[in-house]
Every structure is written in C-alpha cells, then in structure tokens.
Amino acid sequence: MIGGGQILDQVAQAGVEFIVSVPDITTSAGLLWPIVTDKRFRLIRVCKEDEGVSICGALSYCDKRALLLIQYTGLLDSINAIRAAGCDYRLPVCMMVGLLEKEPGVPPTKSARFGVRIVEPILDAMGIPHDLFELDSDAERIAPAIDRTYRESWPMGLLIGRRI
C-alpha cells in the first residue's frame, strides 16, 4: 500500500514548492496533515478547488511548481477552470485527486460509486493524462508525472485510489 511519506518525497523530488488544497479525507492523515509541518512545502488552503487551479496555473508563470491536492468532487466542480487555465491556455496544473470511497484494488471505472466511475472518462474526454496510485510500487511514478506536467505545460491527474 502506498504511503504518504513516499508520495511527499516524490513531490519534493519533482521540485514542488507549493501545495494548494481543500481537505479530502482520502489524503488527510497521510498527506495533508504531514504537509502542514513539512518544511519542504508551503501550504495554501483555499475555499474551493477551482481557486487552486488558477493559483497553480499562475504560479507556473513565476517558474514555481505547485500541486493541487483535492478530492474528486472538487475536480468535478472545477472542470471549467481546468478547461480554461489548463487546456485552453495550456498551463501546467498538477492535480492529486483522492478518489473518496473507491474500493481498494478496483479500477475507478469499475467502482460502485458513480462519482468515482466518471473521473477517468472525463479526464480522457479533456485529453488530460492520469495515473492511479495505490500500491507501494506506484510511488516512483509520481515525480516523473509532475515533471511531465511542467515539461508539456498541460494538466495532469494523479489519482489516489485508497485512503492513506
């Protein structure tokens, strides 16, 4: 099972300085609470996830890397901001998305939860690459995925498939 420490090491390795977040119980204990005291990051708490999309996009103009840490419901709520800032204006918005109540080991598209099932098809429709992180061995793909986000200047979805 993937651990929060592994994920944060990968995020730091990729040069991320800012974490922009609305809390999600999927990643609360393993990621967000540790980030509060992790000196490698500056946490920006926002009221709503689409604010975070715009903040991350704007930070990229300043050559600052950021990670948007949210729940999938926030992703769904932010589609227009992602479309505008990320896709239309080609800004790198790296989104780490907790798939609340996805069954461990079950592909998101096979989840019993409607909201979880539609996440990957929506990202596919927008041409936004995504990857699923659940296992210990998955962690090493995080830093390269963040690097790709900034190299290609395009959004990315890093989906957290189990509570950490």
Added chain:
Amino acid sequence: MMRRDLAFRILARHVGDAIVVPVYQAAQEWRAIQPDHALTYYSIGAMGQASSAALGLAIGRPDKRIIVLDGDGSLLMNLGTLVTIASQAPKNLVHFLCENGMYEANGAHPIPGRGAVSFAGLARAAGYPKVHEFNELDVFESRITSLLREDGPIFATLKLVPGDPPPQDYDFIHGKAAREVFRAALKR
C-alpha cells in the same frame, strides 16, 4: 458613479511596472487604454477566477505589485476568494472591484443583489485589512497614489458606469500571443 474608461485612464498613469489582471469588459477597456502594458494577465474564460490567478502571481512574484480589475458578476462566482486572499494576506495585491451592477458582456442583465449587496462589506467581513469605495473620479484620483503604495491586501470598489463601448479584441485576449507577451515581460 465614475465612467470606467476615465477611471482606468487615471489608474493607467499610476500602475508603473505592476502586473494588471483584468476581466471581461474591464479587460477590453484596459487593452484599449493600455495596449502596450505587457504585464497584463488577461483573465478570461473561467469567470470569477481573476483574483485567484492574481493571488498565485502575488505569491510567486512578491517583488511585483499585482492589480486585479475584477467584475462584480465575476466576484459573485468566486466569493471564497475573498477569504482565501485575506487569509494569505499578500502585501502586494490590490483588488479593484469594478461594480457596474450587471453582466455587461452577457446582455447587460442585472447581477443578483444589484444595488443591495456591499462588496466592500463582503471584503471587510472576509478579513481584508484595507477596504475602500470610490464613486467620484476626483476622489479616486486624489487617493490612487497613496493607495497603490500601501501594504495589501487592499480591496477597493469602483462604482462605475460604462463609457463608450471599447473595441472587443477577444482574438488577442484569448490568443496565445497575449500569454506569450505576458510571460516574456515577467521574465525581464
């Protein structure tokens, strides 16, 4: 009430090398008045997001002053931004709210709460430490220099009416060139 173009002409004389983040009709007006202000981050496409983008710029470039030219309809779509900005408290952010009471770019329909809602009151309640309201050009002109020198975050409502309709240059504002000009200017 102030004519927007006249208020912006006053502002234009004082922005210097600040980053300006205008929305919709304010963006068109700003482009008509200051077409060569390369440090303009046009915030079009996701209504309400200008102040959030401006916060990102303010955090990423603390050496620069960031001036948002927000709209009232826009701000109503992202009221949480007031709390987020007040919480982050960037000293270099000035948030102008262009209050015309309508969705000017979408048929001039009135905003909900037109004439009743106090945007300055909302900003104050959200935690902005400095809040202003201007509805007379001469007062705005007499205060703009000192306002732009204050530590932020600052919120200022501009009570406006449209002047002559500005040219609608969506091709540039939406286009890749606008963002490339901004990016290049930011790196200088």
